[in-house]
Amino acid sequence: MPSSTVSYTAQNGTREPGLMHRSLLERPHQVVSGSGIYLTLADGSRIIDGCGGAAVAVIGHGNKEVKEAIIQQYSDVAYVHTMTYTTSSAEELANELTELSKPFGLTKAFFVCSGSEAMDATMKLARQYHFENGQLQRTKFVSRRQAYHGGTIGAMSVSSNLPRKIPYEGALLLDNVSYVSPAYAYHGQKDNETEDQYAARLVQELDDEFQRQGPETVIAFVAETVGGATAACITPPRGYFAGVRKVCDKYGILLILDEVMCGSGRMGTYFAFEPEGDVRPDLLTLGKGLGGGYAPIAGILISQRVVDVLAKGSASFVHGQTYQAHPAGCAAALAVQRVLKREDLVAKCHTKGAFLEKRLRSALGDAKYVGEIRGRGFFWGIEYVQDRASKRPFKPEVKFHKRIHAAAHDRGLAIYPGAGTIDGINGDHSILAPPLTATEEELEEMVRLLKEAYDAVEEELG
Ligand code: PLP
Secondary structure, eight states: OOOSSOOHHHHHTBOOOSSOOSOSSOOOOOEEEEEBTEEEETTSOEEEETTHHHHTOTTOBOOHHHHHHHHHHHHHOSOOOTTTOOOHHHHHHHHHHHHHHGGGTEEEEEEESSHHHHHHHHHHHHHHHHHHTTOTTOOEEEEETTOOOOSSHHHHHTOOOHHHHGGGTTTTSOSSEEEEOOOOHHHHSOTTOOHHHHHHHHHHHHHHHHHHHOGGGEEEEEEESSBOTTTSSBOOOTTHHHHHHHHHHHHTOEEEEEOTTTOTTTTSSSSTTGGGSSOOOSEEEEOGGGTTTSSOOEEEEEEHHHHHHHHHTTSSOSOOOTTTTOHHHHHHHHHHHHHHHHTTHHHHHHHHHHHHHHHHHHHHTTOTTEEEEEEETTEEEEEEOSBTTTTBOOOGGGOHHHHHHHHHHHTTEEOEEEEEEETTEEEEEEEEOOOTTOOHHHHHHHHHHHHHHHHHHHHHHO
């Protein structure tokens, strides 16, 4: 098995690579091929992709049908400019998605190349909606602590991933964003509080924040339906989003749900908000699993309410990007949707998700440093704490999430590591987000390797 920390010189002689990697100290492992749940590295070793990259590889690697669809699109036409032209790939992808989203009032789709761009475009569209409605005083966003919405200026401004924000705070990021508590029961729900009471308290906090800002000045409330990168699969308490919807409606504030990470079927329903009852977002973002990693594509689903206002006004979304609705990206995403549908992978994810949960809980549920296991479908977070009784996290310098990540990699399993910061407290977690094609045996093997990795780290720390 490869060593999980690879220095530049160890892998590549003394040559400095020209490619700027995220870390200047460690070099990522080079992947030479991918098939199903497996990645093969340059040294020949095989890694189980237990997190689908970053919850991206929704149908696994090396799918021939998707590859052929992309090749076909390139043979037909590689690029058209969307001001004048469209392609059947873009039109059909929009139709496939809106067929799923129309029952929830989302009737149009718009495609860009990444989740971050989708978030920025969504924020602009939300503002344009109010602008065209004559509500020019609406200039603010309310978001949540413990949120991640992307790396571009707008998306980062509504995020609260502090380490990624600090260099840019006060210089580049928007200052018209305020934050409320995340729906994070493990840390936020009080001992004497029921789930309903907890949800009601969070909704009241949001209402109070709207009041504090002046509700007539707020454009939208932005939330991941299920918190991902900085929070590891935190599902909201029952009734939370229904309450949020009501408060937004009370003041004419739009509800933006970000499902870049938790959407596209990964949670056993195509949209993660589906189990939340009668919740209708005004705008919803998708990414990652939309193209399943086969092409950079993300999207916005837009409610009829927003479409109607634009239709009566400028009749256009004032946002253009050269590569929007790129034919190859749309062809890839369309083929991914067809595989998901034909193989009934979303419904299977729901059933196999219950199996995965059972296995995870029995392997790690009672472990000394495991605070909580949470999620749904094929999107599971494991939060690590130094002390289970007080939920006290490890000190950041322990880098627990990195240790588990490295130990898992050394055993041939890729998991997604993370450290969230909630009100100044650091927390460590891992995310398991396998391809929806994974079999029960493969899921079992992932859990076995994860447990082995965890045991090794527990032993290391004593
Ligand atoms: N929104 C959420 C919830 C995400 O998890 C991410 C990425 O992790 C993004 C947006 C940004 O997506 P991208 O990295 O494709 O720009």
